[in-house]
Amino acid sequence: MMMHCARVRDHGDADQLLLEQTPVPEPASGEVRVRLMASALNHLDLWVRKGVAGHRFPLPLIPGCDGAGIVEACGDGVAPRWQGREVVLIPGISCGECPRCLAGDDMLCPDYGILGETRDGTCAETIVVPECQLLEKPDAVSWQQAAALPLSSLTAYSMLVKAQLNPGETLLVIAAGSGVGTMAIQLGLLMGARVLATGSTAEKRSRALDLGAEHAIDPSDPQWARQVKELTAGEGADVVFENVGEATFENSLLALAKAGRLVTCGATTGSQVTVELKRLFFKNQQIIGSTMGRREDLTRLLSLQQQGKIHAVIDSEYPLQELHAAHQRMESRNSFGKIVITPWQD
Template sequence: MKAIRIHEDGGSDVLRYEDAPDPEPGPDEVLVELRAASLNHLDIWVRKGLPSVPKPRILGADGAGVIAGTNERVVINPGIDHDGRIVVIGEHSDGTHAELIAVPRSQVYPIPDSLSFEQAAAFPLVGETAYRMLVTKAHLAEGEWVLIWGIGSGVSTVALAIAKAVGARAVVTSSEARKLERARELGADATVNHATDDVVAAVKEATGGGAHVVVDHVGEATWARSLNAARPDGRICVCGATTGPNPPANLHRIWWKQLTVFGSTMGTRTDFEAVYDLVASGRLEPVVDEVFPLAEAAAAHDRMERGEQLGKIVLRIPG
């Protein structure tokens, strides 16, 4: 089969489109002929060696295709539960940026008839991640306000969709006018340019005192503003740190405002099935940014690293 593999850590130039051995399904596994796979920041971290994984390694957590020898269209849940520990396809084992993958039968779900392979590949990892942080952990409720930084990312885009699905209201940020316009089309109640505007003032004005929930995956560049933009008794979800993990703590803001700060990453089978149900019912529509051929995975990585996307970058796999 053809696959995208890395043999060393580094930039997008270490990605190789090459022949790899066909996987052999084990007991209780199925062989999936992949038709689409999407990119996550996890793929960039693994490619760079953060963490470094055994090589060669096929990247990719998200995938959709057909069970080999059938016409059964399936989407893969990328989080596999090993005795309470979630391991991720593409990080802890070979992934979906390939023509074939063998996965446990319990990890595949029927693709809703309304979705293309590309749409199906666009929601699993970011969907269960966003659902876990917003609903399972933050308990975002109908009528509450959530602040979502950096609307271009896959997690932020699906977080907006989940917020709207549960009846919450959302303020989203970006430094690009086109992304803010697209966010309004996707249902954002308020938008803020975080490069030119006073985010804290804008959020407090839009929400009448601050966000009930703040989703911060940026870290050092946004942490102080996240604390200030939350209303008293607000909840701050930390789910990444793309600009660095060590901001000034500003602990006094946390106790004065009696904020709850928690971390969240990935999700459980329950989280995946909850977001799957939202997609299957039509309450959440996956947002696809751009589709690249599998052989052009390096260009897809470059687009993500430049931060040009709004939604999910997808790889189309011939079959």
């Protein structure tokens, strides 16, 4: 039996997403095969496709970190209850046995990997994963919603927890239109914060306001940090949520209040930034790095989604055979929220 998939064999532009036929993978002991009903793109998909200087990805590779589907085959030793179940995939894979894993910090496991980055991912008709990567999909949650939630919500939630966002504090979300940005606005509001956001287009700013941001700032103003000061009685934001890097970092730090925390999970415009240390220590500020999140938190986030307290903001949907166009949409920086990939259409 064969299936359709997208594969990266060499790094480069969207033409390097090769649409191929490949044998349907067979689950080994402890693994299951899931028929994917939806998957979702993350910025990581662009890094996997384009390559990252100094980092080696295990090419050839099927990209795609997020997915949801139906368990259609189980290897030896897998609990029989999974057969036929509707599931959401946990994108992060760890050993489950080391001190980091046992402490619940699986994203710090020395063997940590991510679907579509360190092993074949979800841009395919089926995927084989270890049984421990499965969570039951709530019936009330659509395939698109289930697929679009995990990586971005887990990342955003973990960042806000590490930054110790408190009720009544001001959260500034940089790049409201990113997947993590749309989640950060919603989670910040749930945590009782006042939320400000930046958005590079009028459309994104309008949609950030629709999500509940109190003000949406245009970052094309080179001194946009001043607007944050004006909106916070001169204090600045208590928490700045960063994932853009070079293009925004200087202003993000300028917008930070005394005892403020800047937390970052990404550097989509570059990772070489300048930090004025005198300002940092005199103002008792913190810069916090974060990647992915604890797998146990994903259960909580799915529950919030099921209760309608958070949702994946979906920008657009493309069938698997139009993955090139989906990547181009993401690279255009015009998207707001998640780009969902639906099954191959014959």
